[in-house]
Amino acid sequence: MKFLYRYSFFLLLSVLFIQSSQAQYNSLVENIYDRERIDLNGTWKFLLDPMETGIIKRKYRRDFPADEVAKLNEGPLIEYEWDSSWDIQVPGDWNSQYKELEWYEGLAWYRKKFEAKKETGFRYFLYFEAVNYKSDVYLNGEKLGMHEGGFTPFQFEITDKIKSVNSLVLSVDNKRVTDGIPAADFDWWNYGGITRPVWVIKVPNEFIEEYTFEYDGEKINGSVVLNSASTGKKKIRIEIPELRIKETVETDKNGYAEFVFSPQKITTWSPTNPKRYEVSVSTSNDKVSELIGFRTIETKETEILLNGESVFLRGICLHEEAIGKPTRTLNWETAEELLLSAKGMNANFVRLAHYPHTEKMTRLADSLGLMVWSEIPVYWEDMDYKNPKTLALGKQMITTNYKRDKNRASIIIWSIANETPITDHRNAFLKELITTVRENDQTRLVSAALKVSHDGGVKNIDDPLGKYLDVLSINQYVGWYGNDYPDKITDVEWESNYNKPMLLSEFGAGALAGNYGDRMTRWTEEFQAYFIDETMKMGTSIPFLRGTMPWVLKDFRTPRRYHGAFQNYWNRKGFIDENGVHKQAYDVLKNWYIKIEDEAN
Ligand code: GCU
Secondary structure (H helix, E strand, O other): OHHHHHHHHHHHHHHHHHHHHEOEOOOOOOOHHHOEEEEOOEEEEEEEOOOOOOOOOOOOOOOOOHHHHHHHOOOOOOOOOOOOOEEEEEOOOOOOOOHHHOOOOOEEEEEEEEEOOOOOOEEEEEEEOOOEOEEEEEEOOEEEEEEEOOOOOEEEEOOOOOOOEEEEEEEEEOOOOOOOOOOOOOOOOOOOEOOOOEEEEEEEOOEEEEEEEEEOOOOEEEEEEEEOOOOOOOEEEEEEHHHOEEEEEEOOOOOEEEEEEOOOOOOOOOOOOOOOEEEEEEOOOOEEEEEEOOOOEEEEOOEEEEOOEEOOEEEEEEOOOOOOOOOOOOOHHHHHHHHHHHHHOOOOEEEEOOOOOOHHHHHHHHHHOOEEEEEOOOEOOOOOOOOHHHHHHHHHHHHHHHHHHOOOOOEEEEEEEEOOOOOHHHHHHHHHHHHHHHHHOOOOEEEEEEEOOOOOOEEEEOOHHHHHOOEEEEEOOEOOEOOOOHHHHHHOEEEEOOOOOEEEEEOOOOEOOOOOOOOOOOEOHHHHHHHHHHHHHHHOOOOOEEEEOOOOOEOEEOOOOOOOOOOOOEEOOOOEOOOOOEOHHHHHHHHHHHHHHHHHO
16 A cells, blocks of 8 residues: 555656646747847757667656766766767758768757856746757756647746856657657658757846737737736837827736727738738837738638638648758748748648648748648547547647747638547547637637548548538548549539538649659659649539648658659659659649639639
């Protein structure tokens, strides 16, 4: 019995430790690009650790990085030294920086020494835009906490820990885990490392932590959160000069304020006119500004309405992988290159699959005029739908993704899953996630990419999850997977149990760029072009279809595509190849999207 008490006490301690050591999620500094930052990007030191010797496995399981072990009277660590270890670029996945690491899945260590001039009256946050997949973060030998999830930002306040010279050490582990999000089976490259930028954000002691601006077609409804050690009501100035808005609002004693503005005349944001306004929020000692677009998005029976007008989503799916050298890490230019390739086919909509992309993508979508589908990587059957830890992780990813991008007009759809099995556990899990989305955001649409069988005939959209979604999105591969060829695609008929808009959220066929032949021969560009053309034709017979997003803009790396002649570990359903060379299907889709736009006008 005694053992049981001791074990449960230990279990309680470890749960408390995990919660306390997690990064701060209930707060995320808003709009870091308009904040004063210490730039920690560039060359770091790097230690590969497949045997995980950097984590001291002792009965008391002290997770210290090796350079702290030396202080534990373990004697000098003879065969270990940071300064002579490998260089690595941050941001940057390790797979694309070292040929030896192209396929590496495991533990590695990063170290960055940096100087800082700490000023009184200011607070400092260590901010990671993304690290894939799991990391423990140490500053000057002290563990700040851990983070799980490869595609959303996280931060730690370091105001009381930052020194004039600092040693920042991270363990990063990209091993796939069965209770993670995603789980262990997914169709993209498992790029590991500090894949997006790292900063120290400097803000005044009392700073504007977050703000939200939403447009309901008449009024701008908003809120501000002031982070301050002192309670009491505070004054906050909101300015949108072009709308002649200059208002002072007062927070409650917790630093929270809501406001409503009724602008005389507003130009709404849309793909044809991605109008954004300079918005600034300020107090007596803090100010932050950015460009924000105002638009409405809603459904009305089977219609999707943008700013009150029916819109057809001329979309394309894309992974976060640069054109040219395959890497997860995008800079402003390579991010824009992907989105301009989508614009080039006259798309007005992008599905940023299958995880939150870098903030650069959603900010560029705002400026380029592309509506966005943003999703978290709840993906396929292997997810641990029964696990409360996995559910908590999904909710945290949704909330963090919302906090980061809530002021992006381009984002019109939050998606919570892709091709998940219809089971009781999955239904319960996804309903919880939908609730989290709606608790955060009542202004955007909620969807999920539902899976429908690959064979032809009549297809009925009867997934029970449809009841809780605003838009029903279907991945369909009739003509590629299963026994049918593209000549059978237009035989497919669609029915729906729901009076809601439908999107074809994926459809695609593989083609090796430059491989030509007849249109009934797989892997030729002609076959892929025929498949796309026939699927778009099929779409014209679906009265409740309000958008198409073919799979996929660019060929992308994946360990799951083994066909030696045509794939060689690339998914070849791209409309452009890995170097951006257009396949025939690109112009087929572009012509459809030009036609659809002309008919809509
Ligand atoms: C699935 C999945 C994609 C995958 C695609 C394919 O629908 O959602 O991630 O890459 O099919 O088979 O190529």
